[in-house]
Amino acid sequence: MLRKLAEKYAMPARMWRYGIHSFLELLRHRLPGSLDHMLTFIYIAYSMMTLLLESVPSFEETWIECLGDLARYRMAVEENDMRDREVWSGVARYWYNKAADKNPGIGRIQHHLAVLARPNILQQLFYYSKSLVSIQPFLSTRESILLLFNPLLDPARPVSSRYPPLLTAFVCAHGFLFTRGKINAFTMSAHQFLSSLGTYIGRIGAVFREQGVYIASSNYAAIFDFGQSDAILPRMFEPRALQEIPSSSARYESAQRFWESHTSSSSLELSVLSQRDGPRSEDDRFSSSIQVLSFASHLAFSTLRIILGQIGDKNVLPSVHLSLAFLWSMALVPTSMTYIEADVPWVQIASFLNTLIRPDMDMSKVEDEQFPSYETGSSRQLPEDFLIRGQAWSQLYYPEHFFDVTADEEERSIELPSVIVPRTHRCLWLGVRIASFKCWITYDSDRKVFLPTPFAYELENAARQHNPLQGVSGAEASSSSSSHDNDTTMTDSNDII
Numbered sequence: 001m002l003r004k005l006a007e008k009y010a011m012p013a014r015m016w017r018y019g020i021h022s023f024l025e026l027l028r029h030r031l032p033g034s035l036d037h038m039l040t041f042i043y044i045a046y047s048m049m050t051l052l053l054e055s056v057p058s059f060e061e062t063w064i065e066c067l068g069d070l071a072r073y074r075m076a077v078e079e080n081d082m083r084d085r086e087v088w089s090g091v092a093r094y095w096y097n098k099a100a101d102k103n104p105g106i107g108r109i110q111h112h113l114a115v116l117a118r119p120n121i122l123q124q125l126f127y128y129s130k131s132l133v134s135i136q137p138f139l140s141t142r143e144s145i146l147l148l149f150n151p152l153l154d155p156a157r158p159v160s161s162r163y164p165p166l167l168t169a170f171v172c173a174h175g176f177l178f179t180r181g182k183i184n185a186f187t188m189s190a191h192q193f194l195s196s197l198g199t200y201i202g203r204i205g206a207v208f209r210e211q212g213v214y215i216a217s218s219n220y221a222a223i224f225d226f227g228q229s230d231a232i233l234p235r236m237f238e239p240r241a242l243q244e245i246p247s248s249s250a251r252y253e254s255a256q257r258f259w260e261s262h263t264s265s266s267s268l269e270l271s272v273l274s275q276r277d278g279p280r281s282e283d284d285r286f287s288s289s290i291q292v293l294s295f296a297s298h299l300a301f302s303t304l305r306i307i308l309g310q311i312g313d314k315n316v317l318p319s320v321h322l323s324l325a326f327l328w329s330m331a332l333v334p335t336s337m338t339y340i341e342a343d344v345p346w347v348q349i350a351s352f353l354n355t356l357i358r359p360d361m362d363m364s365k366v367e368d369e370q371f372p373s374y375e376t377g378s379s380r381q382l383p384e385d386f387l388i389r390g391q392a393w394s395q396l397y398y399p400e401h402f403f404d405v406t407a408d409e410e411e412r413s414i415e416l417p418s419v420i421v422p423r424t425h426r427c428l429w430l431g432v433r434i435a436s437f438k439c440w441i442t443y444d445s446d447r448k449v450f451l452p453t454p455f456a457y458e459l460e461n462a463a464r465q466h467n468p469l470q471g472v473s474g475a476e477a478s479s480s481s482s483s484h485d486n487d488t489t490m491t492d493s494n495d496i497i
Helices: 002-008 011-028 036-055 057-077 082-102 108-116 120-133 146-153 163-180 182-221 249-260 265-275 289-308 314-331 334-340 347-356 393-397 416-433 454-464 473-478
Strands: 441-444 450-453
Touching: 002 011, 011 036, 011 057, 011 265, 036 057, 036 347, 057 108, 057 146, 082 108, 108 120, 120 163, 120 182, 146 163, 163 182, 163 289, 182 289, 182 314, 265 289, 265 454, 289 314, 289 347, 314 334, 314 393, 314 416, 347 416, 347 441, 347 450, 347 454, 416 441
Parallel strands: none
Antiparallel strands: 441 450
């Protein structure tokens, strides 16, 4: 009975809130005079939390997140020794990643990782957007993400060379979507990003393995309108909605019945595409969630089209894997897919998948209905799996217990050459599963080839007639006032905790 009291009255959370956090905030508001006292208190609290982690494991998840919070406070108050600041940033990141392992769907933890990602604007966008489209979104992120967007969207800020112009344009495009800013400003930033993406991928090489995942994930978060209260797609992926069809086999059969009868463009698809049609004035702004979805969908799948064009470049595979996983999950919730299917480059997807098939490849894992898991070694999970999981749409992708046994955090980011094989298998497996609906692409198991359907060409023609970037010149794009410095500093307690 006594053991249950702590859980019944939420004692660990109350201890943090009233015994530690409130005192830290009191000291923080009296900096720099209170610095010595604050450091002493942080060290005492940190030691106490590590002791509780060892002695009271029943509240392990709480202690781990508290340790991350304390390390982040310690990092935030360090202004003199940048080496110490970086060390404590790494400590905080370590604890938050452990917390994310325990609760991957909690958006609050992703928010904390976004704060630690500074000054990397792309990584910040990824974690902030993931926080908003997690299974349990963290609504306070709506305020914190403005610390990323506002300096970039402020025309009074001077242009900075701190970030690659392409990444600045990409983050700005998302800023205009999130804030429902000017449509013309969005199209200029989107054009600047897309017009340089192919060259950029070839130039940065292996760095794009990680950046490509951040870019694709952020794009799909924008399609979900960053979880806004009036957003259309997030409600379809709420746990309660998904539980209406409890088993994966029943969900697949239900989706298959839907797609078998879906062979022509619907009025819904045309309605979404028409959201992009002009004419527009210079001051027209995004006015609805479906309009944001439409423009975000065009940006996301124009990005994917360029990535799929990098034939033979294995560095794009993580991004392609994430995109195929997203499309597979959307196809399992058919109504959600009808909003975006016209923008998806189905013809290019089929062509790209065909380039991954080798004559000596064992296609048994690929053609099997079961998820292609590897029981041992680092290939069980791919590095991007840890970035994908926890997002609302990814609930339908991974089999149960897939993450029960994982590699250490340090090992996850190590990209061994052998990872290419399971990653290729995963992409092909997703291609075969999507093709099994026989709606957009098909797979011929005898010839080992993917083919686009006539419906895919019909969708492509429809989307081409509603291209919002048509007529946007490179000069206009490069002169966009959105490429500005993001030299943000801590302004409120949300920035720390």
